[in-house]
Amino acid sequence: MPTKVQAAPPEFYRDREGLGIWPGRGNVVAVGIGVSPSARRWDWNPETSMGAMSLMALKRAMDDAGVKPEEVDGLVMAQETTTGFFPWPPAFPPGRDIIGEMSRRFKPTDDAKDGIAQLSAEWILQNMPELKNVKFTIYAPTCMANCVVVAAESVARGLTHTCLVLKGWHNFEGRYYVGQGVAAQDRVSGRQKWTLPWGTVAVYQTAMQFQRYLDKYHKTHDMNANFVINSRKNGLLMPEGYFAQHRPELITREDYLHARWIAKPANLFDNDMPICVGGAFLFTTKERARNMKQKPVYILNHASDRTPARSFMYSLEEVESIAASNGRKMYEGAGITARDLSFENLYDGFSEFHLFHLEGLGWAGIKRGEGLDFYESEDISINGPHPVSPSGGNIGSGRSRFWNHIDCIQQIQGRAGKRALTRVKPEVAVAGGYFPYGGNFTVYGVSAD
Amino acid sequence: MPKQSPIPEPLDKPFYDACNQGKLVVQYCKTCDRLQFPPEPKCPMCGAENLEWKQLSGHGHIYSYAVMHDTPVSLLFKEQPFNIAIIEMEQGIKMLSHLPGTPADKVPVGAEVQVFFETTPGTGQKVPEWRVVK
Numbered sequence: 001m002p003t004k005v006q007a008a009p010p011e012f013y014r015d016r017e018g019l020g021i022w023p024g025r026g027n028v029v030a031v032g033i034g035v036s037p038s039a040r041r042w043d044w045n046p047e048t049s050m051g052a053m054s055l056m057a058l059k060r061a062m063d064d065a066g067v068k069p070e071e072v073d074g075l076v077m078a079q080e081t082t083t084g085f086f087p088w089p090p091a092f093p094p095g096r097d098i099i100g101e102m103s104r105r106f107k108p109t110d111d112a113k114d115g116i117a118q119l120s121a122e123w124i125l126q127n128m129p130e131l132k133n134v135k136f137t138i139y140a141p142t143c144m145a146n147c148v149v150v151a152a153e154s155v156a157r158g159l160t161h162t163c164l165v166l167k168g169w170h171n172f173e174g175r176y177y178v179g180q181g182v183a184a185q186d187r188v189s190g191r192q193k194w195t196l197p198w199g200t201v202a203v204y205q206t207a208m209q210f211q212r213y214l215d216k217y218h219k220t221h222d223m224n225a226n227f228v229i230n231s232r233k234n235g236l237l238m239p240e241g242y243f244a245q246h247r248p249e250l251i252t253r254e255d256y257l258h259a260r261w262i263a264k265p266a267n268l269f270d271n272d273m274p275i276c277v278g279g280a281f282l283f284t285t286k287e288r289a290r291n292m293k294q295k296p297v298y299i300l301n302h303a304s305d306r307t308p309a310r311s312f313m314y315s316l317e318e319v320e321s322i323a324a325s326n327g328r329k330m331y332e333g334a335g336i337t338a339r340d341l342s343f344e345n346l347y348d349g350f351s352e353f354h355l356f357h358l359e360g361l362g363w364a365g366i367k368r369g370e371g372l373d374f375y376e377s378e379d380i381s382i383n384g385p386h387p388v389s390p391s392g393g394n395i396g397s398g399r400s401r402f403w404n405h406i407d408c409i410q411q412i413q414g415r416a417g418k419r420a421l422t423r424v425k426p427e428v429a430v431a432g433g434y435f436p437y438g439g440n441f442t443v444y445g446v447s448a449d
Numbered sequence: 450m451p452k453q454s455p456i457p458e459p460l461d462k463p464f465y466d467a468c469n470q471g472k473l474v475v476q477y478c479k480t481c482d483r484l485q486f487p488p489e490p491k492c493p494m495c496g497a498e499n500l501e502w503k504q505l506s507g508h509g510h511i512y513s514y515a516v517m518h519d520t521p522v523s524l525l526f527k528e529q530p531f532n533i534a535i536i537e538m539e540q541g542i543k544m545l546s547h548l549p550g551t552p553a554d555k556v557p558v559g560a561e562v563q564v565f566f567e568t569t570p571g572t573g574q575k576v577p578e579w580r581v582v583k
Contacts, residue, residue, distance in 0.1 A: 085521065175521075177521035178519065178520070178521045179521065179523045179526075180521065183521035183522045183523060184523045185453065185523075186453055186454060186524060186570065186571035187453055187454040187455070187456055187571040187572060188453045188454070188455060188456065189455070189456035189458065191487065193453075193455035193456065193461075194455075194487045194544075194545075195545060196453060196521075196522060197452040197453040197454075197455060197522075197569065197576065198452065198533050198545040198546070198547060199517050199520035199521075199522045199525040199528075199531065199533065199547075200517075200520075200533060200545070201517065201519060201520055201521055204515055204517075204533060207515040208513045208514060208515050208533075208535055209513070211513050211514060211515060211558075212512065212513040215513070215558055260518065260519075261516065261518040261519070261530070262518060262519045263515040263516065263517050263518065263519070263533075264515060264516040264518060264530075264554065265515065266515070308493050310541050310542075310543075311486055311487075311541065311542055311543035311544075312486065312487050312543065312544070312545075313535070313543065315512070315535075315541075315543070316513070
């Protein structure tokens with residue numbers, strides 16, 4: 001068991017332009033994917049807990065790669081497993097000792113939340129003793145996008161040669177935010193005091209940036225419909241995803257145009273849906289990948305943004321500038337241009353910022369203010385010349401923040417099944433997020449060259 | 450509209466004390482000639498720690514807005530739908546406002562606004578708010 005696990009240090013992140021080609025370019029590969037079954041909310045059964053799902057995802061990633069547990073020497077993971085306001089402890093079912101049940105099923109740590117409402121490396125490693133050779137463990141905050149970047153950098157630096165990358169999600173009974181935790185109180189402290197008293201919901205910042213976009217470029221909310229429709233359609237072709245497994249419903253144009261507002265101009269379908277799920281990847285060196293089961297997918301670069309906001313939130317102008325810089329950073333470190341991209345899988349947890357990502361990339365040559373016209377007038381499907389979010393993202397499969405990375409790997413490996421691109425050869429792609437600001441991005445490629 | 454009471458902490462107590470006196474202040478870095486909000490322990494640009502507090506005019510304009518239909522905050526459930534606007538002031542400093550007096554979803558983006566101060570029910574702490582200047 002490694003001694004106290006640290007968070008990834010700032011120097012791991014390529015967060016400025018002018019860094020040149022990434023030294024790890026083409027030397028780190030993704031070879032295994034593991035995803036647990038998904039659920040809308042936890043049913044309080046230890047076997048379906050977030051911890052259990054995370055352990056399952058790790059095992060599946062190793063099986064997928066054809067790697068034995070004792071070959072793994074590294075673990076990169078996120079400790080946080082929700083963005084919700086759930087109080088601790090949550091409202092456990094009356095008469096049941098859920099924490100006791102979990103501690104009888106799994107080896108507990110000193111923190112009762114482990115495996116239920118957070119994850120620690122300690123909990124993972126003592127419940128997977130077969131990972132006996134893991135010597136390198138590091139935390140990447142919040143998101144799989146962050147974990148992927150940190151894992152890629154860790155392998156590139158020689159800190160680990162066969163590395164599991166893990167993100168788990170839990171979701172309890174009740175509303176995710178509404179009337180929960182601090183939102184139910186008459187007072188608030190910490191940084192939330194600058195926003196929550198005004199009743200802000202998670203999407204508020206994106207909604208305001210999008211409203212500014214609509215005003216600035218003379219567009220309408222309805223023009224975002226095709227993106228959401230396309231995303232759900234693609235998501236239903238991802239068998240690992242929540243909607244494919246539990247609610248195989250397309251979103252029609254009518255559904256989208258008449259959906260209830262959350263924070264106008266963001267409606268219900270502009271917001272992703274929280275779910276329970278665990279996802280894991282296995283990364284290794286290009287040399288070791290030769291002996292593994294799946295076709296290697298090369299990581300050509302990773303890039304991040306850490307630009308502070310001018311004020312308590314990012315303005316549209318700041319977002320546009322950051323997104324453009326992200327595009328330049330992704331291309332610079334990989335040694336590519338926008339024309340080299342086959343497809344993109346940038347984040348869509350709030351549907352409306354996906355177009356900020358696209359415009360920043362210069363995807364299909366679009367410029368600022370052209371994204372919504374692009375959605376409306378171009379074929380953005382998996383059968384078109386400019387596939388947008390072929391994974392379906394969170395809109396398509398529920399909040400995991402890793403469907404996009406999975407799709408990049410599967411498309412390039414030729415394992416995307418019914419989502420396989422039909423007009424474009426999947427050779428180079430980008431994934432990441434979540435927002436343009438504070439985001440972490442990965443460039444995947446079919447070869448090291 | 451009722452609001453949750455923000456709990457002042459040492460870093461931001463001058464801001465909230467000023468609100469209680471009907472004044473809008475933000476941090477100011479003399480080295481950078483730069484206003485800062487929300488308060489930070491040091492200037493994000495130069496790292497200087499001796500940030501002063503400077504009073505703003507309280508004039509601004511509406512930068513953008515959203516209309517809340519599904520707020521998480523229990524105190525505001527009955528007020529929905531309501532506006533949340535971003536007010537932009539000197540040097541791009543932005544704060545939030547419910548725009549009292551402006552009907553929901555009738556926000557005049559770009560309009561001039563002027564600060565006043567509302568008392569929050571929880572602790573009596575005052576916070577800035579803005580009205581459209583007619």
